[in-house]
Amino acid sequence: MALTVGLRPLTRALLRPWARVPGAALGRPAAGSGDGVRCFGSPRVLVEPDPAAGVAVMKMRNPPVNSLSLEFLTELLISLEKLENDKTFRGIIITSDCPGIFSAGLDLLEMYGRDPAHCAEYWKAVQELWLRVYLSNLVVIGAINGISPAGGCLLSLSCDYRVLANNPKYAIGLNETLLGIIAPFWFKDVLVNTIGHRAAERALQLGFLFPPSDALQVGIVDQVVPEDQVQSTARSVMAQWLAIPDHARQLTKNLVRKPTADRLLQQRDADIQNFVRFISRDSIQKSLHVYLEKLKQKKG
Numbered sequence: 618m619a620l621t622v623g624l625r626p627l628t629r630a631l632l633r634p635w636a637r638v639p640g641a642a643l644g645r646p647a648a649g650s651g652d653g654v655r656c657f658g659s660p661r662v663l664v665e666p667d668p669a670a671g672v673a674v675m676k677m678r679n680p681p682v683n684s685l686s687l688e689f690l691t692e693l694l695i696s697l698e699k700l701e702n703d704k705t706f707r708g709i710i711i712t713s714d715c716p717g718i719f720s721a722g723l724d725l726l727e728m729y730g731r732d733p734a735h736c737a738e739y740w741k742a743v744q745e746l747w748l749r750v751y752l753s754n755l756v757v758i759g760a761i762n763g764i765s766p767a768g769g770c771l772l773s774l775s776c777d778y779r780v781l782a783n784n785p786k787y788a789i790g791l792n793e794t795l796l797g798i799i800a801p802f803w804f805k806d807v808l809v810n811t812i813g814h815r816a817a818e819r820a821l822q823l824g825f826l827f828p829p830s831d832a833l834q835v836g837i838v839d840q841v842v843p844e845d846q847v848q849s850t851a852r853s854v855m856a857q858w859l860a861i862p863d864h865a866r867q868l869t870k871n872l873v874r875k876p877t878a879d880r881l882l883q884q885r886d887a888d889i890q891n892f893v894r895f896i897s898r899d900s901i902q903k904s905l906h907v908y909l910e911k912l913k914q915k916k917g
């Protein structure tokens with residue numbers, strides 16, 4: 618089956634990119650950027666530009682848990698593309714606007730009870746986000762101010778540097794096996810690249826969600842700081858990274874990351890087909906059902 622799914626036809630039509638942020642954020646001056654600079658973004662992604670520093674803070678706000686739905690992924694992609702294409706910016710800080718949650722990972726409702734065409738379109742968007750963040754020419758720093766399982770962890774791992782808030786609730790890891798699903802090879806590759814083969818082998822099989830102290834020890838994050846210092850630390854780290862000439866840093870990043878990205882780029886369609894086949898299995902749909910029910914019951 619030749620896959621012809623694309624992100625743009627459905628999702629671009631749904632969105633009005635770069636609409637001014639509604640409500641309180643509309644026209645609000647960006648923090649630390651002087652009077653003239655305004656926040657912009659889309660309903661689920663708030664961008665606070667600091668042109669003087671060449672940095673934009675991208676705040677994810679898809680409440681309640683910043684799950685990576687198709688629409689949210691699309692808005693993230695549009696924001697990233699816009700920032701990449703604007704020479705003003707040399708770095709972005711990705712953080713969350715949802716208290717206590719960085720991102721709950723992929724949106725389970727995009728994978729549960731959906732038809733194959735939808736799953737294929739969704740997976741293509743997931744691939745796209747990873748490739749864009751992982752290979753970005755910009756310096757990308759994760760200011761991780763909440764829990765960050767599975768797809769949320771992948772987003773963090775795709776940054777150049779990760780600062781995690783020191784709160785025992787803010788666990789991070791690829792916990793797919795706990796849901797009865799399997800982290801795709803490119804999730805696994807990024808984890809192996811970050812924490813090494815043996816640690817990744819254990820973490821992936823056991824679905825570890827590392828609390829901050831363990832996360833730092835294993836190297837899944839680069840720094841753990843008090844919660845109220847996450848943003849300022851991300852800013853200082855950004856300044857260090859921006860002190861390096863862009864062309865040298867970018868070429869070096871590409872040198873290091875391209876082989877990993879190429880593994881997916883060489884088989885994107887096959888990866889989509891594998892995902893669709895896997896996620897459509899009755900047994901996997903049952904596992905997702907059980908997990909979603911558990912999430913519901915947790916409340917009651």
Ligand SMILES: CCCC/C=C\CC(=O)SCCNC(=O)CCNC(=O)[C@H](O)C(C)(C)COP(=O)(O)OP(=O)(O)OC[C@H]1O[C@@H](n2cnc3c(N)ncnc32)[C@H](O)[C@@H]1OP(=O)(O)O
Binds near residue numbers: 764768798912915
């Ligand atoms: C081949 C397949 C490859 C797939 C690769 C990657 C997979 C993933 O990324 S799968 C997603 C993995 N994520 C998780 O396991 C996290 C699940 N969520 C939680 O553990 C908790 O929600 C969380 C700790 C993030 C937050 O806890 P609370 O603050 O207590 O909120 P609730 O649990 O009450 O959740 C609120 C609301 O959101 C719904 N929810 C949570 N996570 C997701 C999600 N990932 N996708 C979709 N929806 C999610 C949750 O069910 C609640 O919904 P309502 O009951 O309708 O309010």
